Amino acid sequence: MFNRLKMTVAALALSAGTAFAAQDSITIGMVLEPPNLDPTAGAAAAIDEVVYANVFEGLTRFGPDGSVNPALAESWDISDDGLTYTFHLHDGVKFHDGTDMNADDVVFSLNRAHAEDSTNAQKALFAGIESVTAVDPLTVEIKLSTPNGSFPFNMAWGDAVIVGEESVANEATNPVGTGPFKFANWVQGDRVELVRNDAYWGDAPALASATFKFISDPNAAFAAMMAGDVDAFPNFPAPETLEQFKADPRFNVIVGSTEGETILAMNNKSSPLDNVKVREAIAHAINRQEIIDGAMFGYGTPIGTHFAPHNPAYVDLTGMSAYDPELSKKLLAEAGQEGLKLRLMLPPPTYARRGGEIIASQLRAVGIETEISNLEWAQWIEQVFKGKDFDLTIVSHTEPMDINIYARPDYYFQYDSADFQALMDKLNLTTDPDARKAILGEAQTMIAKDYVNGYLFQLAKTGVANAKIQGLWENSPTQANDLTGVSWTD
Structure with missing residues (x-):
């Protein structure tokens, strides 16, 4: 009996130990x-969902509150003219293969990211880099062609992580x-x-x-x-x-909340969507809350521009594109576009597939018919994102504070505004937080007034x-x- 009791206690202890270890x-x-595991050579959000802050690190990183915090760089200095950033690296950092991480790796990573043949999905983050120099093993000096108050923010993206030259070929x-x-x-x-x-x-x-x-x-x-x-x-x-x-x-x-501005993107160069009245008509045909309730079961925050409501610089512009089907019909008549038929391309996420059916019904109510095509991600990337062969699509833009995509005329929705591009240039030259907030507010208002896209909700x-x-x-x-x-x- 005693031996059996000892065995039972031992078994329980082993079981408890196993349960504890599992925790x-x-x-x-x-x-x-993810299609691959290299965040410096792929656009898919799923890559960062696995490796960001877990496997890879950058000079800076995002905190859970969206703040930009030190990472591989313990601190940094900015020159008075805003053109030179000096990053001071942590000592004793090693890559997982045992090699040292030092200033040379930062030089290699950033030069690779902004090289002419770079395959980085966010190459624009590095466009202003003029030179990257290893001052010593723990100090990196980065010179910019123009001041950029967003540079530490840019370096926190997953696309800006530091990789080793010895292992980069197999990162995927x-x-x-x-x-x-x-x-x-x-x-x-x-x-x-x-x-x-x-x-x-x-x-x-x-x-x-x-x-x-x-x-x-x-x-x-x-x-x-x-x-x-x-x-x-x-x-x-x-x-x-x-x-x-x-x-x-x-x-x-x-x-x-997420950084995911969920939008009904419109091809601004494709007739008749090159007419702002048609885009405005579509915007007023949309009942945001009906989409949030029907596609997202009530989870989501209505937005009227391409900006996250939790950001301190957010401006609530939902009233500018309020649901007004009668105004929508009036604008279509003024544009001579009654009986309009548009192609609506939907990627796989449920917000797009469910939301697309609801939007198709809302557009039909004002006289716009849609031809829905359900695409897999690879098809969507090739046809919509790269090929720009679409009229309407629904997608969540989950990159952090990415309103600057509207300054890229070759971006898939093809908005080309010299005024907006100048505004983004001004933002890059500004480091004062209050001044940057004012510029961001102006930018939000500009794209809302131009009805570039239909702004639906912030993805919860x-x-x-x-x-x-x-x-x-x-x-x-x-x-x-x-x-x-x-x-x-x-």
Whole structure:
């Protein structure tokens, strides 16, 4: 009996120890699988959702509140003329392959990003760089062609992370960064696995390992959460089930905001959308709240311009494009465009597919017929984003504070305004926070008055997590599942 009791106690202790050990790992659900794992050579948000702040780091980084904080650079100085930034790097930083990270790697990474043949998806972030110089192993001097008060902000993007020349050729499938987690495995079509970097230069994360599990079907995502196969789903694809999770004490429902301006994008160079009256008519045909309720089950904040409502510089311009179907019909008649038919191209996300059906109905009510095409992401990228072969499309722009895309005439919605481009140039030359806020307000108003796109809603961040998990981001100031502060409670 005594021996059997000892065995039982030992078994319980082993079981408890195993359960305790499991609490330093986490499985994160994601809707989309990244096409590769190199944030410096791909536009897909899913790349950063896996590697940002976890595997790769930049000179600066975004905090959970959207602030720009030190990362590989512990501090930086700005010259009086605003043309020279001097970054002071942390000492003792190593890449996951054991090589040192120093000023030479910063020079290599930034020169690669702004090179003529760069494949960086956000090459515009680096356009003003004139030279990058390693002053010493821990000091980098960056000279700009014109002052840019947004430069530390630009360096916080996932596209600006620092990579090693020794490993850069294989980053897409075997990413080697400086972050608190190392890449371990990628089972394509299923999951990516990370493990803790025990040689990390900064504060060690509480988690020993993390798995990113790809589940695109909303019903499967719900089942995985309920079964405990997934510990957290930071961007949960089935908002209609959130009330059920709220009623279950095993879970926390985490609702916040994202940088995702969800828009009905219009091809500004394609007739008749090159006529501002037609674009305004479409804007007034849209009932934003009906879309938020019908496509997002009430989760989302109406917007009237391309700017996040949680940003201090936001201007509420929803009244400028208020739902007014009679005005819409009047504008179409004035433009000679009664009986209009337009092509509506929809990418895979549920906000686009569900929202597209609602918008098609709203446009039909004012006399505009739509031909809907449901595209996969690869098709959407080729035909809409690159080919500009579309009339209307719905997409969430999840990059942080990206109103400057309206200064790019070759961008997919093809808005070409010299006044707006001059305004963005002025913003880049301005470092005073209040002056920058005023310019951003003017920019928001300009694109709203030009009815460049139909501004629908700010994408909500609706997440579900095991109630014992703490430290997940409530908001998404960038496309990331930052695990550096995540842990389990008892």
